[in-house]
Amino acid sequence: MNVVMIGAGYVGLVSGACFAEFGARVTCVDKQPERIDALKRGEIPIYEPGLDDLVARNVAGGRLHFSSELAGPVAEADLIFIAVGTPTRRGDGHADLKYVYAAATELANHLQGYTVIVDKSTVPVGTAREVQRLVRKANADAAFDVASNPEFLREGSAIGDFLRPDRVVLGVESARAEARLRELYRPLNLIEAPILVTDLESAELIKYAANAFLATKISFINEVSQLCEATGADVNLVAKGMGMDGRIGSKFLHAGPGYGGSCFPKDTLALIRIAQEHGLSSRIVEATVEVNASQKARMVAKIRQALGGSEADKRIAVLGLTFKPETDDMRDAPSLAILPALADKGAEVVAHDPEGMEEARGLLPDTVRYAATMEEALEDADALVLLTEWNQYRGLDLTRVREHMRGNVFVDLRNVYERALIEAAGFAYTAVGR
Ligand code: NAI
Structure with a gap:
């Protein structure tokens, strides 16, 4: 063949x-x-x-x-x-x-x-x-x-x-x-x-409907994460309890900085356009897109709050730039919305990513610096922001991290760590929906 x-x-x-x-x-x-x-x-x-x-x-x-x-x-x-x-x-x-x-x-x-x-x-x-x-x-x-x-x-x-x-x-x-x-x-x-x-039309629509549904799951749990923050619930536990229901399933129920990548952002927009072309509206997917945009903005506000109300002149070590681990793909990564917003307000951003830095260079503001190693990124940082959960960021040696940094702000946008562990190491911990 x-x-x-x-x-x-x-x-x-x-x-x-x-x-x-x-x-x-x-x-x-x-x-x-x-x-x-x-x-x-x-x-x-x-x-x-x-x-x-x-x-x-x-x-x-x-x-x-x-x-x-x-x-x-x-x-x-x-x-x-x-x-x-x-x-x-x-x-x-x-x-x-x-x-x-x-x-x-x-x-x-x-x-x-x-x-x-x-x-x-x-x-x-x-x-x-x-x-x-x-x-x-x-x-x-x-x-x-x-x-x-x-x-x-x-x-x-x-x-x-x-x-x-x-x-x-x-x-x-x-x-x-x-x-x-x-x-x-x-x-x-x-x-x-x-x-x-299937027929041609169904096959074409299956792909968009599947991606829009997965994106909706993410936006849904991100919206729930806000409720968790307001009420004192823990979104990891809420998602776990939801996901144990076979009808719901546990995948794609991780609160975080919003979805990105080469598919969900463009495919949700395209689905909305397909509906419009047929005189319909796709209100659920429209809400999914809106929630995703506001989630990224909410992450910037969260980092600002963790830094005491202003990111100006603060050195922020960002770990992870790609839209998810194990890829160098930077297309529509949340970092592309979050880092410029931080830099715009006068933060000194030093980033590290195992595979995405070459690609990121052309996409992020010139003021963003790239560190060859994670330790270099953390040097004298006021805050650490964990943005993409690469394996090497999942098991940080917290004592060494603390020694490298000048501040103690730890913002975990992927809910990787347990609060007690991070606080015991002397950090002030901020996560998403917990
Ligand atoms: P890509 O941008 O990585 O690759 C596209 C390639 O096509 C480029 O190397 C480009 O030079 C080449 N190309 C464009 N026009 C050409 C032509 N006329 N003749 C020969 N080569 C040409 O894109 P990616 O990510 O592989 O996506 C491709 C499609 O697959 C998209 O529709 C995407 O939505 C879909 N898709 C992507 C997934 C992903 O995870 N990246 C997953 C599932 C579907």
Whole structure:
């Protein structure tokens, strides 16, 4: 089975390497030649645990290839996946589909024989049909079907998610396309991973509805965290008690600085826009987005309060910049809202992150300093703000931290620590909803 993966980013590279692991012959194509050159040299352009070994193994096995040219690989392909970015379109919140449509148009003229063109990018309802129209327009004689196969992997555990998915969703219109996709995913039968076959529209909407629901869970518990602060309850216990109910489930019920990343912020906005385009409103998701924005603002206020009412001229050590641990992805990370607000009020911000600092440099204000080590970030700090719960921040040597710092303010925006432990080490502890 010959597979072409258009887009060698977080999703394309992981999916491509995993399909190769399944036994397919995969070519990842990207329009950034430097990305392809790096991959050919064996350098992985993103940080994702285990990806370097997976890629190396499949390249060595002759199953995984990289190319900046579409023509050759597309001509040989049985399946072509479009896994390019679908960022928020500037100005209106809609998903920007220009990369998807460009890919569809570019590939059309190189098709040979029957090919299944699969949208793997997260795209609004109707996109698969538009891809179909564009390919047909560019190549009237092509034999192809369009399918939708949304991706549910999470950065940081992407390979495990892909190889052991909760489900695979296949939106198809023909038995032939379904059979080809099922053949590609056949190794998952061994682990009895459920495959849900739907129409194109349902597959497209499943992805948005799932992400909006998860984002809503986060905003919900963040709203509850405010209630906890007002009433003296502990949001960790409240979430635990809620999550023990099988109908609710314990995942995505962690109060914190608000969701970020490359998916939830853009996919919630896109869902709202899809509803509007159909004359509907998506009030729950609108509230989710609003609560998330106010949660980030609330974190800034929380830090200010912990510092005695003003962050001006205070040195704040921020541990963690990426939107979650085990990724270098800075897209829409809460740090991008919280750090500028602190710097704007005159705080001296010194940040540390195991993987995200290179990316963060171009995105955060110039006044933010980056420390090579965690200890350097903590040196003479008035406050420590734990913003992303990387493992190395979960087991801090509190005595040493205290020795490095000049102040004793400990703001734990991920509720990692127990209050008694931190206070016993001489800190003033602030958390979220506890
Ligand atoms: P990304 O930005 O990391 O990668 C996209 C890649 O596509 C880039 O390397 C870009 O150069 C390339 N590209 C764009 N147009 C191209 C073209 N015409 N030909 C060849 N290459 C082209 O994006 P990411 O994060 O991989 O996301 C891709 C899609 O997957 C998005 O729709 C996203 O919503 C969805 N998704 C992302 C997840 C994530 O955790 N990052 C999880 C599930 C879905």
